[in-house]
Amino acid sequence: MTEKPVLLWFRQDLRLADNPALAAAAAAGAPVAALFVLDDDTPGRWRWGGASRWWLHRGLAALQRALGDRGVPLILRRGRADAVVPQVAAALHAGAVHWNRCYEPFAIARDTTVKATLRAAGIAADSHNAGLLAEPWTVTTGAGAPYAVFTPVWRALRAGATVPVPTAAPKCVRGLADAPAGDTLADWRLLPTSPDWAGGFAVWRPGEAGARAQLDAFLDGLDNYGGGRDRPDRADTSRLSPHLHWGEIGPRQVWHAALARAEAERAPDAAEPFLRELGWREFAHHLLYHRPEMTERPLRSEFVRFPWQDDAAQRAAWQRGRTGYPLVDAGLRQLWATGWMHNRVRMVAASFLVKHLLQPWQHGAAWFWDTLVDADLANNSLGWQWVAGCGADAAPFFRIFNPVAQGERFDPDGAYVRRWLPELARLPAPLIHRPWTASALELGDAGIRLGADYPRPMVDHGAARAAALAAFAEIKRA
Numbered sequence: 001m002t003e004k005p006v007l008l009w010f011r012q013d014l015r016l017a018d019n020p021a022l023a024a025a026a027a028a029g030a031p032v033a034a035l036f037v038l039d040d041d042t043p044g045r046w047r048w049g050g051a052s053r054w055w056l057h058r059g060l061a062a063l064q065r066a067l068g069d070r071g072v073p074l075i076l077r078r079g080r081a082d083a084v085v086p087q088v089a090a091a092l093h094a095g096a097v098h099w100n101r102c103y104e105p106f107a108i109a110r111d112t113t114v115k116a117t118l119r120a121a122g123i124a125a126d127s128h129n130a131g132l133l134a135e136p137w138t139v140t141t142g143a144g145a146p147y148a149v150f151t152p153v154w155r156a157l158r159a160g161a162t163v164p165v166p167t168a169a170p171k172c173v174r175g176l177a178d179a180p181a182g183d184t185l186a187d188w189r190l191l192p193t194s195p196d197w198a199g200g201f202a203v204w205r206p207g208e209a210g211a212r213a214q215l216d217a218f219l220d221g222l223d224n225y226g227g228g229r230d231r232p233d234r235a236d237t238s239r240l241s242p243h244l245h246w247g248e249i250g251p252r253q254v255w256h257a258a259l260a261r262a263e264a265e266r267a268p269d270a271a272e273p274f275l276r277e278l279g280w281r282e283f284a285h286h287l288l289y290h291r292p293e294m295t296e297r298p299l300r301s302e303f304v305r306f307p308w309q310d311d312a313a314q315r316a317a318w319q320r321g322r323t324g325y326p327l328v329d330a331g332l333r334q335l336w337a338t339g340w341m342h343n344r345v346r347m348v349a350a351s352f353l354v355k356h357l358l359q360p361w362q363h364g365a366a367w368f369w370d371t372l373v374d375a376d377l378a379n380n381s382l383g384w385q386w387v388a389g390c391g392a393d394a395a396p397f398f399r400i401f402n403p404v405a406q407g408e409r410f411d412p413d414g415a416y417v418r419r420w421l422p423e424l425a426r427l428p429a430p431l432i433h434r435p436w437t438a439s440a441l442e443l444g445d446a447g448i449r450l451g452a453d454y455p456r457p458m459v460d461h462g463a464a465r466a467a468a469l470a471a472f473a474e475i476k477r478a
Helices: 020-027 050-069 081-092 105-120 150-160 208-219 222-228 241-245 251-264 272-290 301-305 312-319 326-338 343-356 361-371 377-388 403-410 415-420 440-445 461-477
Strands: 006-010 032-038 074-078 096-100 124-128
Touching (some): 006 081, 020 096, 020 124, 032 050, 032 081, 050 074, 050 361, 074 081, 081 105, 096 105, 105 124, 150 272, 208 222, 208 241, 208 251, 222 251, 272 377, 301 461, 312 343, 326 343, 326 361, 343 361, 343 377, 343 403, 343 461, 361 377
Parallel strands (some): 006 032, 006 096, 032 074, 096 124
């Protein structure tokens, strides 16, 4: 009897270590073929954006090389995954298909269909957890309901739940010798063509090796994270978010590595602030699983009535970093150039769009989705709803970030602003976060023509704050 091969379906799990689906496929002892499907149809408006596609191209190239070193072919196909996966499995005469779970609502529906189709055809189909510390349905209240706030989820992860120890990559995988041909990465044209975009993406090293190197570099300064994570002028954050999103490293690997480093340095509390951020990522995915509407609609129903202002010109100025508030503009220019923005600046920039300009948070979420290399549906949706005050465990709407005060506190010397707004580089620190208060002489000495080289503020902070609070009062009265 001919031995039936196993098909391994990759998605957002582009790694070999701590990959339960790969481990299961290898353990079967049968020849293994891998598959990645570029499915632009199933996600609808949440098809991967431009920055994600850039990352995907390089991440898949790295995965293809790693699998090739083990003799495992990676088949690339384009189309609806619910059709392509069963087709490829049938063509291979596969006995089983393994994959790791995704938690977006469209992915859950798609995977349910794929599993039913395969099993109806007599092909075993099994999914695994590679992307979360704990499954969303396992962290619940005493009554079995999902938590709506972060703290009990964090307590459960930190105290009650045991995070499994990550596993190494399988030492031996039998690759399928005669796998069918597929597309090439070049066929998919994932790389950007705009000459003024993605110029700074070279700071990233997509792939499993790059993820591990980034983790190691971060852990060397782990004790700086708690005090420096809010400083965009410092390199104290992990920058692991795109690697985690694409599954080039798993949260279990990061969790245990951080704990091990803190223990080795005899500083048991050093890892705690960072682990808490992993917990927030977990909360976002659990919430998306239980409340899939959060990608489109506010979780607090009264915000459906909020009197948003849909101004395309203002939104375009915000997108390109031309608001006249240096910290906001520096963040949005960093985003455009590198596909990433420091988290503190993300909050300030998002607050400015929602509360200074009264633009719908969904527009900001869509812009981040297209331009972030770590664009993650759960994190992006939770983050924007948090800033807008309309989500689970959100900041109150009346908490409105002052972009000048935030800049002076978290970028006190103006190093971050100087890096991303070179036109302001010659302003002294007391003026760099509020250049409109500089005298004509000070502006002249810095070589700045306000309104030409750098814009005046789009709105006055005090007036914008008053307007936002008045709008909020409207929905409270309704």
